[in-house]
Amino acid sequence: MFDTLKTVAATSLLALSSNAAFAETKVEFWHSFSGNSGEVLDGIVADFEAANPDINIDAQHIGNYNDIVTKLQAAIPARRAPDAVIMEVTRYGLFADRGVLTDLTDYLEADPLKDELFDFAREVGVYDGKNFIVPFNSSTPVLYVNTAIFADADMEDVPALTTFDEILSAAQQVQAKLGDQGISGIAAPGQFARWGLIMANESDLIDSVSGEILIDAPNTIEAYEWMASLVHEHGVASVDGVTKENNGRDAFLAGKVGMMMNSTGNYRRSKTALGDDLLVLPMPCNKTCAAPIGGAGIGILSTSAPEVKDAAYKFISYAAGAGSNAKWFAGTGYMPINKHTKDQPVAEEALKGEPGITVAIEQLSVARGRPRPPVVTWMRASEYDMWQAMALGQHDVAQTLKDFASQTRAEEARTN
Amino acid sequence: MHSRMTPYLLIAPLLAFIAVFTYIPILTSVDLSFREWDFLTAAKPWVGTENYRLVLSSTQFWNSVKVTAIFALVSVPLRLLLAIGIASYLVREALPQRLLRGALFLPSVTSTVAIAVVFSWLFATDYGVINAALAVFGLPKIYWLQDPQLALWVIIFVNTWKQLGYDIVIYIAGLQAIPTDLYDAANVDGGKRFHVFRRVTVPLVMPTTYFLLVISMIEAFQVFTVVDVMTRGGPAGATDMVVNMLYRVGFTLFDIGQGSAIAVLLFILLIALAVFKARVLGRRVHYEA
Amino acid sequence: MKRETLWSCAALVAGLIFLSPVLYTIWMSFLTVDSYYSGDPVLTLANYRAAFGQYDFLRYLLNSLLVSGVVTLGGLALAVMAAFAFARFDFPGGNFLFAAVVATLMIPGHITLIPNYLTLANLGLLDTYAGLILPAISNGFAAFFLRQYIRGIPRALDEAAYMDGARPLQVLWRVIVPIARPAILSMGLYIFITEWNNYIWPLVAINDSDLYTLQIGLAKLYRENPGEDVINWPLVMAASTITILPILLGFLAVERHLVRGITMGAVK
Numbered sequence: 019m020f021d022t023l024k025t026v027a028a029t030s031l032l033a034l035s036s037n038a039a040f041a042e043t044k045v046e047f048w049h050s051f052s053g054n055s056g057e058v059l060d061g062i063v064a065d066f067e068a069a070n071p072d073i074n075i076d077a078q079h080i081g082n083y084n085d086i087v088t089k090l091q092a093a094i095p096a097r098r099a100p101d102a103v104i105m106e107v108t109r110y111g112l113f114a115d116r117g118v119l120t121d122l123t124d125y126l127e128a129d130p131l132k133d134e135l136f137d138f139a140r141e142v143g144v145y146d147g148k149n150f151i152v153p154f155n156s157s158t159p160v161l162y163v164n165t166a167i168f169a170d171a172d173m174e175d176v177p178a179l180t181t182f183d184e185i186l187s188a189a190q191q192v193q194a195k196l197g198d199q200g201i202s203g204i205a206a207p208g209q210f211a212r213w214g215l216i217m218a219n220e221s222d223l224i225d226s227v228s229g230e231i232l233i234d235a236p237n238t239i240e241a242y243e244w245m246a247s248l249v250h251e252h253g254v255a256s257v258d259g260v261t262k263e264n265n266g267r268d269a270f271l272a273g274k275v276g277m278m279m280n281s282t283g284n285y286r287r288s289k290t291a292l293g294d295d296l297l298v299l300p301m302p303c304n305k306t307c308a309a310p311i312g313g314a315g316i317g318i319l320s321t322s323a324p325e326v327k328d329a330a331y332k333f334i335s336y337a338a339g340a341g342s343n344a345k346w347f348a349g350t351g352y353m354p355i356n357k358h359t360k361d362q363p364v365a366e367e368a369l370k371g372e373p374g375i376t377v378a379i380e381q382l383s384v385a386r387g388r389p390r391p392p393v394v395t396w397m398r399a400s401e402y403d404m405w406q407a408m409a410l411g412q413h414d415v416a417q418t419l420k421d422f423a424s425q426t427r428a429e430e431a432r433t434n
Numbered sequence: 435m436h437s438r439m440t441p442y443l444l445i446a447p448l449l450a451f452i453a454v455f456t457y458i459p460i461l462t463s464v465d466l467s468f469r470e471w472d473f474l475t476a477a478k479p480w481v482g483t484e485n486y487r488l489v490l491s492s493t494q495f496w497n498s499v500k501v502t503a504i505f506a507l508v509s510v511p512l513r514l515l516l517a518i519g520i521a522s523y524l525v526r527e528a529l530p531q532r533l534l535r536g537a538l539f540l541p542s543v544t545s546t547v548a549i550a551v552v553f554s555w556l557f558a559t560d561y562g563v564i565n566a567a568l569a570v571f572g573l574p575k576i577y578w579l580q581d582p583q584l585a586l587w588v589i590i591f592v593n594t595w596k597q598l599g600y601d602i603v604i605y606i607a608g609l610q611a612i613p614t615d616l617y618d619a620a621n622v623d624g625g626k627r628f629h630v631f632r633r634v635t636v637p638l639v640m641p642t643t644y645f646l647l648v649i650s651m652i653e654a655f656q657v658f659t660v661v662d663v664m665t666r667g668g669p670a671g672a673t674d675m676v677v678n679m680l681y682r683v684g685f686t687l688f689d690i691g692q693g694s695a696i697a698v699l700l701f702i703l704l705i706a707l708a709v710f711k712a713r714v715l716g717r718r719v720h721y722e723a
Numbered sequence: 724m725k726r727e728t729l730w731s732c733a734a735l736v737a738g739l740i741f742l743s744p745v746l747y748t749i750w751m752s753f754l755t756v757d758s759y760y761s762g763d764p765v766l767t768l769a770n771y772r773a774a775f776g777q778y779d780f781l782r783y784l785l786n787s788l789l790v791s792g793v794v795t796l797g798g799l800a801l802a803v804m805a806a807f808a809f810a811r812f813d814f815p816g817g818n819f820l821f822a823a824v825v826a827t828l829m830i831p832g833h834i835t836l837i838p839n840y841l842t843l844a845n846l847g848l849l850d851t852y853a854g855l856i857l858p859a860i861s862n863g864f865a866a867f868f869l870r871q872y873i874r875g876i877p878r879a880l881d882e883a884a885y886m887d888g889a890r891p892l893q894v895l896w897r898v899i900v901p902i903a904r905p906a907i908l909s910m911g912l913y914i915f916i917t918e919w920n921n922y923i924w925p926l927v928a929i930n931d932s933d934l935y936t937l938q939i940g941l942a943k944l945y946r947e948n949p950g951e952d953v954i955n956w957p958l959v960m961a962a963s964t965i966t967i968l969p970i971l972l973g974f975l976a977v978e979r980h981l982v983r984g985i986t987m988g989a990v991k
Contacts, residue, residue, distance in 0.1 A: 441808040441809075442808075444805060444891070444895075445808045447800075447805075448802065448804070448861055448866060451861035452827055455857070455860075456827050457823075459834065459837075459839055463837065466838075529734075530733065534737055534738050536738070537737070537738025538741060540742060540745070541745070544920075544970055545920050545963075545970070546922070547920070547922050547938045547942050547945075552745070552748045552963055555956060556747075563747065595741075595744075652828060656831045656832065658923065663945070680833055684837060685927070690837060694837065697831065698834070700834065701834050704829045705829055708829045
């Protein structure tokens, strides 16, 4: 019975692969970009296919980063994982660790792209000394300011916004002057910004070098206390953005919030919404200047056939190349990952008269990669509930973080 | 007339589907609940009762049990009380009654996802219509879905709004099945309206009440979609139902072992509830001959 | 008569107030995004064009109709046969098997989610219509409900048919089904609506957007990528309207049937 099955499987595999030799190679590719950036990505895919007529990239928008992790994990036992997948830079470690992703080190070593990538960008793809994803979109949180709201709140000249105190007092001024018009001082920080603020307070959630869990470190607790106080103590951030991250951003884009800390991936959209009223500043430097590098890279599934892997890598390399990256950067606001991107005409055009983007790029000098052991996937999925409980004043911050830290340590011991 | 096999052949297709998609999966879930698995590896090591120990010692699990119990114990009686009261007014087969009945019934057949989306927006803090209406009267905005003291009540409200019409329609049928001479007799006896309602209507629709109680309790303990769309169990776990936790542990955190353990525990709870209802409530009604 | 009209109007108003969230949804679905955010209403059909065009809701609509339709027909066929057997035959194990069917009512659907996922994965049926349909076919509630109903039909009718030489399936088809029509119809509507609104299973079982049902399409639209677009509420509301409307229109058409049917089995 089993032998028969094996024979059937082997024959059909043979048939498949011999077919593939004649027909085009199809690469199923899962990604997280819709709307405007989805269109830019589709353009890059189309360009690639035009240049490589024997390869067909079946690009599918799956959802956000969380959705991709979820769908991918669910797809493994069903054996219907794609060939290539976008993975957020802190959440692919689990998949690399479990052997789901292909080790791309040899591919990258043989690829001139290796030297074109910025160090920070190449570094995000390394887990356990090996390259598992090639960067595609890179971002860092920045501080977006609606200068029209600031002006209405008697801050024609935007004050210094580098420490937590300065940000709080500006938010309080907006809230005091304009609160009764339904305008709030600041958007509750999303998870990416929260991580940035923890770094700016000279701490981290997990140490990127030693892997030590720092969720209950004093500076982390202090940062969370400050973030939570924006919502429940000072009332300068609407709780709407606590329960659903996007609400804070939507309110900022709708001109109802004075400030927002969010990914550079939101730049193009914010610019469209606010026009010249938009000011982009670096993230605060409370105890130190530091910001996380976010974004995602593309990995290849270890279950794919060798020629599919080759084709997928070709695409990945193309997508990170200067030409594609320039289109991507110009069309979205995600940062350049390729040293030659800025020399491309589209990129030069986009950089002109866009000081906002320059701010983000300059911030890269203090930006750091974040750790990516398997437990991070669990930690990030669980952090939302902890944040809600703290921001809504349901639980004491220090106690919540102590509990969360010990849960994370237990989970780490169990899964790593 | 017919062979002894006939009934078996008639039920075979249904039983085959139930076996494949319900009973065998339950056994699989029980098996998985004793293992550690994240879908990613071929091995599923046996860990004994570890998953149950972790679930039963977690505050999140007991919180979700509490939240689900509050939801069920508030929303089910609320729905039934409202439904029987409204039904007794809408029992006549005349145009106004039928119009209102139709309107009340409509939400129960519409999409839960759509309703949840619509109410998320209505109850939104900053651009929700309800807070906008409050602002017109100079009232401060209320954090409907963000306030842990309020969110569960909003969920109960939405669920009641959606499901009430179904209960009403069932009750109306129950009321219409009551022979009118019973009412006439009660009225001849000089019964006041409420008296008649309490002494005649309520006891006579008891089978209907039992039917609805069973259906809506089971449904209440499995509520998921409204919560998933509106609050995802938040804020701070205030609306975290057992199934929402199950889904989160199983399909967001991919702890298949713990997720299966929660599923098994919920299963046991529902069976216990059903047995309790059959024992305690079943005795008080006469549903069928 | 005049009093009646007055009451009708009052009832209509009360009904409209009750349904105002749905009505407001429909209204909002015709607003431009800008006018929604600015508060000055400007009407447009663009949201529907986007929903049916760019966001593929026409396809989702057809998928929902197909899946719900097949589940309803298949579910009814299985339930009617089983209900007939349980109502009319005394056979060894019958009570036990009936209990096994009724017990499925108590079983939270989510306990079967992971195992069913694995089963269909092994059968290679994920991302197919069959994968959406098969797990939803068996309906213990319909079997239970129809069995109660059929028990209320006088046995003398079956006996007469058997006397005339009918076989069990003929009795079922010619005697029971016609009499139980209202109950079957109401169960059919119940199954259809349940399946129409089902969202967790298609969410797990379907990856290929060509096979999305309306619920999945809507949920996905509502939960746009956090790194992406602003929530376009009018578009979301147009999609919600598309999700609600077929049921709403169907409801208006069969309301009396539906209500009459539902009630007949629930109350004996």
